[in-house]
Amino acid sequence: MNAEPQHIPPTLPSTFIEPTLLSMSETIGDIVMHCVMQLDTHIDEALLKRAVRLSMDAEPIVGCTYVEGWWRGHWRRRTDLDTLTLVQVQHTEDPTETLQTFMAAPLDGRHQPMVDILVLRQSTHDVICLKIDHLIVDAGGIKDYVYMLFDLYRALQAGNTPHITPNIDGNRELDQLLKHLPLKWPGWHLFWHRTIKDIRQFFLPLRSWHANLPRRPREQRRYAIRVIEPPLFRKLKRYGKQHGATVNDVIVSAYFRALYAFLQPKKRVPLRMMNTVDLRRYLPTRQTGALCNNSLFSYLNIGYDIGDSFEDTLGKVNSFMQTLKQEYIGLGDLAILPKALRVMPHALSRKLSKYAFVLVTKLYPPAMTNMGQIDTTQLSFHGGAVENAFLTASILYPPGILLGISGFGEQLTVTSGFCETAISREQIDKLIDLFIQELDSLTIPDTSSVETT
Numbered sequence: 462m463n464a465e466p467q468h469i470p471p472t473l474p475s476t477f478i479e480p481t482l483l484s485m486s487e488t489i490g491d492i493v494m495h496c497v498m499q500l501d502t503h504i505d506e507a508l509l510k511r512a513v514r515l516s517m518d519a520e521p522i523v524g525c526t527y528v529e530g531w532w533r534g535h536w537r538r539r540t541d542l543d544t545l546t547l548v549q550v551q552h553t554e555d556p557t558e559t560l561q562t563f564m565a566a567p568l569d570g571r572h573q574p575m576v577d578i579l580v581l582r583q584s585t586h587d588v589i590c591l592k593i594d595h596l597i598v599d600a601g602g603i604k605d606y607v608y609m610l611f612d613l614y615r616a617l618q619a620g621n622t623p624h625i626t627p628n629i630d631g632n633r634e635l636d637q638l639l640k641h642l643p644l645k646w647p648g649w650h651l652f653w654h655r656t657i658k659d660i661r662q663f664f665l666p667l668r669s670w671h672a673n674l675p676r677r678p679r680e681q682r683r684y685a686i687r688v689i690e691p692p693l694f695r696k697l698k699r700y701g702k703q704h705g706a707t708v709n710d711v712i713v714s715a716y717f718r719a720l721y722a723f724l725q726p727k728k729r730v731p732l733r734m735m736n737t738v739d740l741r742r743y744l745p746t747r748q749t750g751a752l753c754n755n756s757l758f759s760y761l762n763i764g765y766d767i768g769d770s771f772e773d774t775l776g777k778v779n780s781f782m783q784t785l786k787q788e789y790i791g792l793g794d795l796a797i798l799p800k801a802l803r804v805m806p807h808a809l810s811r812k813l814s815k816y817a818f819v820l821v822t823k824l825y826p827p828a829m830t831n832m833g834q835i836d837t838t839q840l841s842f843h844g845g846a847v848e849n850a851f852l853t854a855s856i857l858y859p860p861g862i863l864l865g866i867s868g869f870g871e872q873l874t875v876t877s878g879f880c881e882t883a884i885s886r887e888q889i890d891k892l893i894d895l896f897i898q899e900l901d902s903l904t905i906p907d908t909s910s911v912e913t914t
Contacts, residue, residue, distance in 0.1 A: 697900060
């Protein structure tokens with residue numbers, strides 16, 4: 462094992478967002494995330510286990526359980542870290558069903574380890590699935606954790622004993638970015654303007670399109686997974702560039718049109734969508750003080766008309782996104798949320814947030830989370846590399862629908878977690894088919910000379 466690390470205290474402070482995330486796990490979705498990686502060889506499971514254990518000293522929050530309290534919750538350091546089974550290896554030539562079963566299993570950081578890893582061993586290579594609790598990380602955080610894990614693995618491969626300095630004092634708060642913003646007049650004016658507009662975009666008028674799904678038990682959890690291959694990705698880039706839009710704008714537009722065909726909303730129903738925003742965009746180095754959640758939402762509302770053509774929809778989305786980006790996109794909730802939750806007892810915060818989520822469930826529009834690119838350069842090791850990797854978002858409970866997008870090189874992976882007790886696999890496949898068809902239909906010739914991101 463490693464040399465004894467710097468003293469790690471038995472408890473660590475919580476952040477103001479954890480009660481809200483716990484309430485979300487009981488009402489909105491399972492708050493479990495995954496990173497799935499296909500290697501070109503076999504991993505050394507003994508070194509991987511050591512790397513995972515070391516990661517729990519490097520980022521002590523990973524080696525904790527969450528303890529709720531009346532006034533404040535806190536993180537309690539586990540005392541059984543050296544005896545936990547954190548990496549499982551299963552031999553199989555058809556990993557699909559085993560992967561589905563592992564991914565669908567719940568993970569509750571109040572009782573279970575924060576990280577669980579399954580290695581699916583095939584004759585020539587491994588598929589690794591890393592499961593982590595959303596209580597401690599968002600999409601940006603899970604990528605940071607995976608990069609750290611590979612750093613530790615490479616060091617162990619080289620025969621080195623990593624020197625671990627536990628990140629005890631790193632800032633995990635959601636609003637750590639505020640000190641980096643020019644929040645003086647007119648900055649504060651724009652900040653509050655964003656808050657007011659987000660509330661209006663989400664609530665007014667009090668109608669929303671959503672899947673008419675039955676409220677059945679949240680069982681038979683599954684993931685639909687689809688790959689957008691490099692030729693189509695390059696076409697999306699070329700198409701977006703020709704129309705002065707980003708790849709994300711093109712993807713959001715395709716999802717809007719797919720949802721419109723899938724849900725067939727009534728007239729005069731506003732076409733809304735919730736999107737996640739990685740708040741690391743506001744940090745000078747895009748790095749948080751520690752592993753944490755640092756994402757919030759933006760609320761798109763393109764009116765009542767989807768438009769006759771894809772170009773019409775893209776024009777609406779691009780115009781809306783340009784306005785959002787000029788007015789502190791994603792920060793609307795930060796004007797009120799931190800102040801309210803920091804003075805509120807944990808138990809009251811849990812009750813109020815759970816009640817609020819239940820109350821507005823019928824208003825929740827479809828959602829999309831673009832989890833960004835996975836850095837291919839950070840997922841290599843001696844004698845092998847990761848050939849493909851993707852992230853999954855959480856499984857949403859009915860009537861929620863969430864599409865997750867993540868990138869690896871020039872390949873995108875589309876995922877959606879759902880409960881088959883409420884919506885069938887065929888229905889989810891139909892929605893993703895409609896989404897892919899919208900992208901396929903774009904009339905731009907493929908070119909291999911376009912730069913990659």
